[in-house]
Amino acid sequence: MRPKVVILGAGFGGLTAARALDSIADVTLVDRHNFQTFLPLLYQVSTAGLAADHVAYPIRGALRKTKVKFRMGSPISVDHKNKSVKLDSSEVLDFDYLIVALGSATNDFGIKGVAEHSLGMKSVGEALNIRSEIMRRFEDLCRFEDDTKFSIAVVGGGPTGVEMAGAIAELKRGPLNSDNTQAAKNISVYLIEAGSRLLPSLSEKLSARTKKDLEKLGVTVLTQAAVAEVKPRQILFSDGRSIPAEVTIWAAGVKGEPAMKALALPQDGVRIAVDKSLQVSNYPYVFAIGDIAGATGKDGKYLPMVAPVAMQQARFVAKQIARLVKNEPLKEFSYIDKGSMATIGRHKAVVEVKGLRLTGTIAWYAWLWLHLFYLLGGRNKIGTMADWTWNYLTFDRGNRHIMDIS
Amino acid sequence: MRPKVVILGAGFGGLTAARALDSIADVTLVDRHNFQTFLPLLYQVSTAGLAADHVAYPIRGALRKTKVKFRMGSPISVDHKNKSVKLDSSEVLDFDYLIVALGSATNDFGIKGVAEHSLGMKSVGEALNIRSEIMRRFEDLCRFEDDTKFSIAVVGGGPTGVEMAGAIAELKRGPLNSDNTQAAKNISVYLIEAGSRLLPSLSEKLSARTKKDLEKLGVTVLTQAAVAEVKPRQILFSDGRSIPAEVTIWAAGVKGEPAMKALALPQDGVRIAVDKSLQVSNYPYVFAIGDIAGATGKDGKYLPMVAPVAMQQARFVAKQIARLVKNEPLKEFSYIDKGSMATIGRHKAVVEVKGLRLTGTIAWYAWLWLHLFYLLGGRNKIGTMADWTWNYLTFDRGNRHIMDIS
Secondary structure, eight states, X not given: OOOEEEEEOOSHHHHHHXXXXXXXXXXXXXXXXXXXXXXXXXXXXXXXXXXXXGGEEEHHHHTTTSOOEEEESOEEEEXXXXXXXXXXXXXXXXXXXXXXOOOEEEOOTXXXXXXXHOBOOSSHHHHHHHHXXXXXXXXXXXXXXXXXXXXXXXXXXXXXXXXXXXXXXXXXXXXXXXSSSSGGGGEEEEEEOSSSSSSTTSOXXXXXXXXXXXXXTTEEEEOSOOEEEEETTEEXXXXXXXXXXXXXXXXXXXXXXXXXXXXXXXXXXXXXXXXXXXXXXXXXXXXXXXXXXXXXXXXXXXXXXXXXXXXXXHHHHHHHHHHHHTTOOOOOOOOOOOOEEEEEETTEEEEEETTEEEEHHXXXXXXXXXXXXXXXXXXXXXXXXXXXXXXXXXXXXXXXXXXXXX | OOOEXXXXXXXXXXXXXXXXXTTTSEEEEEESSSEEEOGGGHHHHHTTSSOGGGGEEEHHHHTTTSOOEEEESOEEEEETTTTEEEETTSOEEEOSEEEEOOOEEEOOTXXXXXXXXXXOOSSHHHHHHHHHHHHHHHHHHHHHOSOOOEEEEEEOXXXXXXXXXXXHHHHIIIIIHHSSSSGGGGEEEEEEOSSSSSSTTSOHHHHHHHHHHHHHTTEEEEOSOOEEEEETXXXXXXXXXXXXXXXXXXXXXXXXXXXXXXXXXXXXXXXXXXXXXXXXXXXXEEEEOGGGBXXXXXXXXXXXXXXXXXXXXXXXXXXXXXXXXXXXXXXOOOOOOOOEEEXXXXXXXXXXXXXXXXXXXXXXXXXXXXXXXXXXXXXXHHHHHHHHHHHHHHOOOOOOOOOOBO
16 A cells, blocks of 8 residues: 655755655655755855846746646644645645754854844845845945945854855946946955854865855955954954954754744754654654754764755655555665765865865866766756856856746 | 937837947936846746747846946936936946936726736746746646636736737637646636727727737637735626736836836826926926836827837937037927837737738738747747747747746
């Protein structure tokens, strides 16, 4: 008998799980959007390098060759007695197995002013808002025609923060500087990291290289700078320092999607507690995968909130459900770390794969091809390649349009 | 001495005028957006055929090779005594000559319910809202899984309405029908025209062909159907008939941009009154061009609100200002009509140029190349060509993402 599986969230984890389960289960996939967002490239939407539509892919399009059902909506509650989940559309979906893959949201760590005065970057809407905010401030500077300064601060020295800071610096140095105005010269870009170095998941050597590359692009990198408060035009640090920041972009951390509270599953406020089998503790018919799942690695620490973890877990959980159907014993998940990478700017990137370290042009090309490869859909691959080629050849960024998504 | 020229509006007219005047005047171009919108292709953004960023072009990018200044903002008032215009940013711009090129807005002709219950399509935001509305209703139908019907009505049988209705029909027949759901079968598409035939600016033969082509695509075409009221889910006609319409798209007419009221220039509520010289009546230092200008043709009727009129007027006004600077007599504008065209669907279009009439595949290719040619910027040309090629080869429409622009 084919079990009924409901999957909450159509990100890298949810969509991979849906496709993997299609042959053995009646799957219903739920997401609040009708498209999947390619989060690793959102920063390029923010910095005018990519069209917003290129980092989104219609979920129904991705499911064409399957029998998977799709429902647009958000889960409101889980009825564990009747094994069903209620959506905000009032629809009730019955399941034999539930997979929670709701992803993550910006984590402000309770720091004052982050929610009010900084911009997150977890959705196409947020990415476009960052673009609009930067371009609007730039238009203000152009109007002033004086030496008014304008600072953009990116908080968080992980891959997201590094890539965002580098791309903003390139936007400033290139396209904005080519406009017939002096305004670009008055823009400062900061990258702020609470720890002692950028990209802490990579080797110290690559961290140092990343800092050097960013500084070459004109980014002021501050390490050991713990944010105490974000104000409308200023960031205060816990050691008493401060910097001006008309625009603060918060890339300092993420936590499990807030919707998980509605599901009333065991969690620590940041992730849902799971066993080694990826079953939610005490709820053997519920699995959690990806950013929202509190799975730990061999070191006992949470696995990183990255796409490869979610996709490996998705395929693993599909097999676990197949085992449950066949009454076979479950296995324990272990993550195969394929390495980490970040792009900094034109011909500048860092890659670390199983001890192999790449920097500069070769790392940059590796980053480009890997992201193109994982981008969903031929149309997005072609469109992104066209935008990238254009940006590369013209040193321009064409997608500067101020469009505010509600 | 170089005169100071302020141009309000950076559409086809304003931008053309700015470039044409750059060599002889100190030009400041004003627009409420930081991008120009390619209005003729907005309907493809609405029907998931094109990315929103592809029909927009950064104004500063278009001005790179000029000395033209750009200001983002809207005019609040004109001080005729001091010859200056005040923007909503509080900036005051002095001018010797003012060119009003603010374009047009949706005209509801005072019909009840149009403003509340129909969607306009005069901006990228409005185009994306139509896309979102159609796709959201489609998701509702998918959820119902029954034979609930859903009607989309396009009001207005001019080129905009014809192109929109044809594209919605193709979206329904192709991509939505390929999803693994039966929902697309329950969508109806109406095209409503108050007059006796579609595309009244073309010959009767082409009107008949257009109607036949649309009906082949499954569009129900209603002529001599004057809208009396638009309700949330229904359209009432003045003869007592009615049709269901969950989504009503208003393409029935446009009028001068509402901002023209703030300028306190002579106007009839729809257009600004201009002389044959395109000077605003009684204000010889103010010119009006494009949709907002009440210039008439040889037949005494207003010229059509289309891009070629605006661009011819822009180049003409640039020369008029040159004549004024040199104390030469002004000339009278006359419009050279290069013809009219509309696309209906794949291999279906109608073209009429000086008595030459084309239909079918050849007209369709003519339409494609002409629109690509006039699209601003190489990146947009490449991106649009890529999207079109993809749509053509796969019969799909990839830009189905629900993104609401505020």
